[in-house]
Structure formats: structure tokens, C-alpha cells
Amino acid sequence: xDKPLYPCSSIGTLDVLSKTLGVHPKKLKSIASKVNxxxxxxxxxxxxxxxxxxxxxxxxxxxxxxxxxxxxxxxEHIIFPEYLQGGIKATPEIARDYIANATIHGRSKTLINxxxxxxxxxxxxxxxxxxxxxFFKFSxxxxxxxxxxxxxxxxLPQGGCTSSYLANLVFYNDEYRLFSSLKxxxxxxxxxxxxxxxxxxxxxxxxxxxxLIKDVAALLRxxxxxxxxxxxxxxxxxxxxxDFEVTGLCVRAAKPRTRKKDRxxxxxxxxxxxxxxxxxxxxxxxHKLWNKTSGLIAKLDRLKxxxxxxxxxxxxxxxxxxxxxxxxxxxxxxKRALKVPITSHSQWGTxxxxxxxxxxLGILGRTKKGLAxxxxxxxxxxxxxxxxxxxxxxx
Numbered sequence: 001x002d003k004p005l006y007p008c009s010s011i012g013t014l015d016v017l018s019k020t021l022g023v024h025p026k027k028l029k030s031i032a033s034k035v036n037x038x039x040x041x042x043x044x045x046x047x048x049x050x051x052x053x054x055x056x057x058x059x060x061x062x063x064x065x066x067x068x069x070x071x072x073x074x075x076e077h078i079i080f081p082e083y084l085q086g087g088i089k090a091t092p093e094i095a096r097d098y099i100a101n102a103t104i105h106g107r108s109k110t111l112i113n114x115x116x117x118x119x120x121x122x123x124x125x126x127x128x129x130x131x132x133x134x135f136f137k138f139s140x141x142x143x144x145x146x147x148x149x150x151x152x153x154x155x156l157p158q159g160g161c162t163s164s165y166l167a168n169l170v171f172y173n174d175e176y177r178l179f180s181s182l183k184x185x186x187x188x189x190x191x192x193x194x195x196x197x198x199x200x201x202x203x204x205x206x207x208x209x210x211x212l213i214k215d216v217a218a219l220l221r222x223x224x225x226x227x228x229x230x231x232x233x234x235x236x237x238x239x240x241x242x243d244f245e246v247t248g249l250c251v252r253a254a255k256p257r258t259r260k261k262d263r264x265x266x267x268x269x270x271x272x273x274x275x276x277x278x279x280x281x282x283x284x285x286x287h288k289l290w291n292k293t294s295g296l297i298a299k300l301d302r303l304k305x306x307x308x309x310x311x312x313x314x315x316x317x318x319x320x321x322x323x324x325x326x327x328x329x330x331x332x333x334x335k336r337a338l339k340v341p342i343t344s345h346s347q348w349g350t351x352x353x354x355x356x357x358x359x360x361l362g363i364l365g366r367t368k369k370g371l372a373x374x375x376x377x378x379x380x381x382x383x384x385x386x387x388x389x390x391x392x393x394x395x
Contacts, residue, residue, distance in 0.1 A: 002183075003176040004169060005079040010137045017142050021069045031062055032148035038063040039152055039159075056159035057152055061348060066149060067161035068393035074136075075165040083179050086192035087164025098247040099302060101192045102256035105246045108188075108199035108237065112209055113246070114216055115231035119194035120163060122225055123156040123170055131169045167193050170223055178219055182212070190246075197246050209234045249303075258303060266300060269293040270311050277318035287320045321367050322360075330360050334375045338382050345386050354383050 011017050018025045031038065039057040059067055082094050085101040094100075105111065128151055132143040150162045157163055168191075175191070182189045188199045198212055213234075217227050235242050237252060249256035273293050276286050294315060301308035322330065337357055344350050357379060365372035 057157040102246040102249040105199040112198040114196040115228040116194040117228040120158040282323040
């Protein structure tokens with residue numbers, strides 16, 4: 001299947017939409033009318049190489065809950081083709097992430113890397129409206145409400161729960177044609193949101209490479225989008241001095257690999273953890289460094305790197321712990337949490353606090369096993385009605 005498919009019935013009225021999402025029509029209209037006041041803006045840390053700071057918009061509680069339901073009750077029913085690799089749930093048949101994306105291009109001889117300029121901000125509400133109207137075939141009143149709920153100040157918000165699904169549907173009626181054309185010529189195509197990759201198992205000349213880039217640019221122009229020219233790269237396998245990468249992973253071999261400098265960086269972090277652990281395994285700085293290092297080791301493990309097991313073993317003997325001051329704080333927080341009435345257990349703040357306490361008790365159990373076990377048992381009994389985070393957003 002080369003084209004996204006929505007196999008469910010069309011939603012024809014606001015009443016049907018409200019039943020689908022479990023939200024009263026008046027509330028849907030109310031949230032849609034004030035959607036531009038329903039986001040919190042924050043900035044991600046500056047990019048390590050470009051220094052660029054990226055703005056992200058986090059939907060507030062009520063809007064977030066509705067967007068989560070749109071995902072689970074509408075978007076997650078879509079059958080997506082394999083060439084779409086980002087922001088979509090994996091299935092038993094198709095893995096979807098930056099590693100799976102790179103794997104598709106393994107053992108390439110020519111690689112074309114492309115990047116869409118300001119992707120999310122340039123996906124305007126008229127494009128989102130077209131997706132709901134012509135892809136999903138929803139009625140005009142449903143299209144209007146859903147477009148308002150999923151856009152912010154006239155564009156697709158980066159950070160919105162529904163944004164990655166809509167970003168994968170922007171070219172729903174054209175991208176499959178490009179993919180089929182490339183596939184017919186023995187070429188491979190994937191898109192991980194705004195990162196587009198074309199590769200060939202055979203060397204292709206510059207003239208064809210330039211034409212392929214023009215074909216992608218033409219696809220983007222249909223939605224008033226453009227390529228970021230300084231991110232456009234054509235690389236041949238024989239150019240050993242150049243990076244031969246897809247989404248940060250080398251694809252010269254059949255299986256993607258991390259860069260040598262990235263592997264050396266993880267090794268240095270493991271060493272730094274061991275050095276810091278000698279002084280204190282309870283400091284906030286050590287906890288942060290350990291968690292960061294652990295996450296990077298997990299990536300190496302996914303890539304089947306032999307060093308990952310050794311690094312994991314070294315981290316396992318220097319697990320972060322809490323000192324007496326932190327232990328006392330957790331005991332006090334646990335006692336306060338046991339006084340929270342059951343009527344408040346379904347509130348988001350309470351659920352977050354409970355899950356955070358359970359996590360902290362896991363760390364406390366490394367040094368005070370009995371104490372942590374008893375506190376955890378009391379909390380789980382008191383909070384037996386608390387839903388999981390996923391179930392909370394589904395209620």
C-alpha cells in the first residue's frame with residue numbers, strides 16, 4: 001500500500017464527533033473558540049551545532065485531552081505506508097523511528113538528504129482543513145471544529161498532540177505518486193516528518209539527483225512548502241571523507257551505525273559517571289548525568305553495539321541513590337500523599353505526584369529496601385483507583 005488509508009466511516013455531524021470523542025458538543029465549540037489561549041509556549045535548548053532555539057507549544061489540559069482522543073479514536077485507525085517513518089505508532093509489521101528509517105537506506109551507493117524549511121509553522125490551517133475534508137471526508141461543520149482544535153494561530157503547532165499525524169498527511173494525495181515513481185526506478189524514499197531521504201543501491205549521476213530534488217520540491221510547492229537549501233546533500237558512497245548518514249546514522253553497511261565520535265562520547269560519559277560516583281551518588285548532578293548516559297546506552301543497545309552491554313554493566317554498579325535529606329523528603333511526601341482524598345485521585349496533578357513518588361521509591365529501595373517497600377505498598381493501596389497516564393487521557 002503506497003497511499004495513506006482511513007478505513008472508518010465518515011463523521012458527518014457535530015453530534016457524532018462529540019460521541020466519538022466523548023465530549024459534549026457545547027464543550028467542543030467552547031474549546032475550539034478559545035484555542036489560541038490554550039497553549040503554553042516554551043523553548044527547547046539551543047541546537048548544539050546551529051545554535052538555533054526552537055519554540056514548542058504545549059496544549060493546556062482540556063485541549064490536550066481532546067487532542068489525545070482525536071489521536072486514539074481517529075488518527076490511530078489510519079493505515080500509513082512504510083515510507084512515512086516519524087510520529088506514527090509502530091505496528092508488529094512496521095517499525096517507525098529514526099533507526100527504522102535509516103535501515104531502509106542501508107548499503108546505498110547514492111544518498112540524497114533533504115529538509116523541509118520551517119515545516120510545522122508553514123502548514124497552514126487551510127491545508128489541515130483540506131485533510132479533514134478530502135482525506136477523512138468529514139462534513140463541513142466537523143472539519144471546521146477539528147481544524148480549530150488542531151491548529152494554533154493559523155498553523156500546525158509544533159508540540160501539539162495531533163500535529164505529527166497531520167504532518168504525515170500533508171501530501172496524502174501526491175506523495176504516494178512520487179514514492180511509486182521512485183520505487184519503479186529502483187530508488188528508495190522515506191520521510192521522517194520534515195526529513196526526506198532518497199537513496200539508490202546503484203550510483204546515480206548528478207543530473208538525475210538534481211532532477212529528483214526538483215521532483216520533491218515540486219511536491220512541496222503544492223502545499224506552499226520549500227526545501228531548506230543549506231540542508232540539501234547529495235553523497236556518493238565512494239566519498240569516504242563525507243558523512244553518509246540518514247537521521248544521524250551511517251548507512252554504508254546493511255545495518256545503520258552510530259558515528260565513531262558519538263560512541264566515544266558515550267564512553268566518556270560512562271567514565272565521567274564512574275568518576276563522579278566516587279564522590280557522591282546522591283547529588284542531583286550525578287542523577288542527571290546517569291540518566292542521560294543510560295538513555296544513550298539504550299540507543300547503542302538498539303543498534304546492537306557490543307559495547308552497550310559492557311557500559312550497562314558498568315552503570316549498574318553505580319546506581320544513583322538518595323542521601324538522608326532526600327530520604328526524609330520522600331517520607332514526608334509519602335505521608336502527605338496518603339492523606340489526599342480519593343475524590344482527588346482522578347486529577348492530573350495527583351496522578352503525576354503519585355507516579356513521581358513511585359519512581360522515587362524505586363531509587364530509595366536501593367539503600368532502604370524495607371522502608372521503600374512498605375511505603376510503596378501503602379501508596380498503591382491508597383491509590384488503587386488511580387488510572388495509568390494513558391488511561392487518564394482516554395477517560
